[in-house]
Amino acid sequence: MRHNDDAQPAADEGPAVSEGMGLFERFLSVWVALAIVAGIVLGQLAPAVPDALLRFEYAQVSIPVAVLIWAMIFPMMVQIDFGSILGVRRQPKGLVVTTVVNWLIKPFTMFAIAWFFLVVVFESLIPAGLAREYLAGAILLGAAPCTAMVFVWSYLTRGDPAYTLVQVSLNDLIMLFAFAPIVVFLLGISDIAVPWNTVALSVVLYIVIPLTAGYATRRLLIARNGIEWFDNAFMPRLGTVTPIGLILTLVLLFAFQGEKILAHPLHIVLIAVPLVVQTFLIFALAYGWAYLWRVPHSIAAPGAMIGASNFFELAVAAAISLFGLQSGAALSTVVGVLVEVPLMLALVRIANATRRQFPGVAGPAQAFG
Numbered sequence: 276m277r278h279n280d281d282a283q284p285a286a287d288e289g290p291a292v293s294e295g296m297g298l299f300e301r302f303l304s305v306w307v308a309l310a311i312v313a314g315i316v317l318g319q320l321a322p323a324v325p326d327a328l329l330r331f332e333y334a335q336v337s338i339p340v341a342v343l344i345w346a347m348i349f350p351m352m353v354q355i356d357f358g359s360i361l362g363v364r365r366q367p368k369g370l371v372v373t374t375v376v377n378w379l380i381k382p383f384t385m386f387a388i389a390w391f392f393l394v395v396v397f398e399s400l401i402p403a404g405l406a407r408e409y410l411a412g413a414i415l416l417g418a419a420p421c422t423a424m425v426f427v428w429s430y431l432t433r434g435d436p437a438y439t440l441v442q443v444s445l446n447d448l449i450m451l452f453a454f455a456p457i458v459v460f461l462l463g464i465s466d467i468a469v470p471w472n473t474v475a476l477s478v479v480l481y482i483v484i485p486l487t488a489g490y491a492t493r494r495l496l497i498a499r500n501g502i503e504w505f506d507n508a509f510m511p512r513l514g515t516v517t518p519i520g521l522i523l524t525l526v527l528l529f530a531f532q533g534e535k536i537l538a539h540p541l542h543i544v545l546i547a548v549p550l551v552v553q554t555f556l557i558f559a560l561a562y563g564w565a566y567l568w569r570v571p572h573s574i575a576a577p578g579a580m581i582g583a584s585n586f587f588e589l590a591v592a593a594a595i596s597l598f599g600l601q602s603g604a605a606l607s608t609v610v611g612v613l614v615e616v617p618l619m620l621a622l623v624r625i626a627n628a629t630r631r632q633f634p635g636v637a638g639p640a641q642a643f644g
């Protein structure tokens with residue numbers, strides 16, 4: 276996502292939502308809700324469909340679901356430019372804030388908040404076993420900072436696009452090594468047994484393979500056709516694959532989840548409560564730290580958005596792989612998808628309303644000169 280230098284948005288408002296978000300992004304929560312309804316209807320009226328898909332498994336991995344998940348994740352990995360990380364030495368503070376909050380704070384606050392609400396506060400409303408499954412899904416969300424949608428949030432807050440790319444690229448590299456240990460540790464102290472080899476398989480399937488394929492594809496296509504063609508012709512066409520993959524995955528997921536949702540409709544709201552609290556807390560920590568450290572707003576706002584939002588595609592994939600399509604963990608990660616866009620748009624408004632409190636508000640900061 277790049278700035279439109281010809282447009283001059285109002286100093287405090289930033290670009291309009293309609294300028295920065297496409298039809299799918301603007302109404303993501305609506306599409307997710309429709310996918311939930313379609314999936315439940317499919318599961319109730321045509322149960323033979325999900326039952327037939329269950330037969331296509333290898334090593335407890337659903338092949339149709341794996342294909343759809345790769346369709347979701349691959350377009351995000353293609354846009355990552357790892358070479359941009361070298362330029363971070365000119366503005367290191369923003370990256371320090373994002374990295375520390377995302378990897379040393381966020382997974383653990385997510386665990387603590389989700390455990391407090393799902394296991395303690397809502398004890399009388401959620402059966403203990405199901406609460407543990409929902410907690411597992413929240414842990415998976417907390418261990419996966421945002422990758423793709425953050426470019427939208429960066430644009431809407433007039434963020435520095437080059438620096439946002441650096442932050443996302445480094446987060447993906449850290450995720451490659453940190454996701455599995457953090458997930459295994461937090462699931463372990465939650466009394467949720469998950470074998471290391473199962474988590475490692477999820478990391479290989481949904482991080483290593485898409486990341487490697489995306490990097491190779493990016494290098495090959497840019498070498499053949501140039502960066503302008505890649506950004507302006509290839510990526511817009513490839514970008515349509517992600518929403519299709521996401522919606523089809525959610526329809527299939529809720530075809531398996533229908534009985535559970537019809538039996539416990541209140542659980543959707545209860546799962547959302549800790550996710551909302553976590554989102555605002557992480558944003559406040561990163562954004563407040565950046566303010567105190569005098570990080571320019573064009574770097575501080577996108578950096579805070581990365582931690583506040585989640586790489587929900589990876590979380591959904593890992594939940595399905597680790598616990599199954601019919602698990603409470605998978606349902607919990609999808610609730611994260613459902614609430615993300617309204618929450619993040621609220622944070623965009625907060626970031627834009629407080630822009631003048633940051634240094635260098637007369638114009639966007641230039642991270643790389």
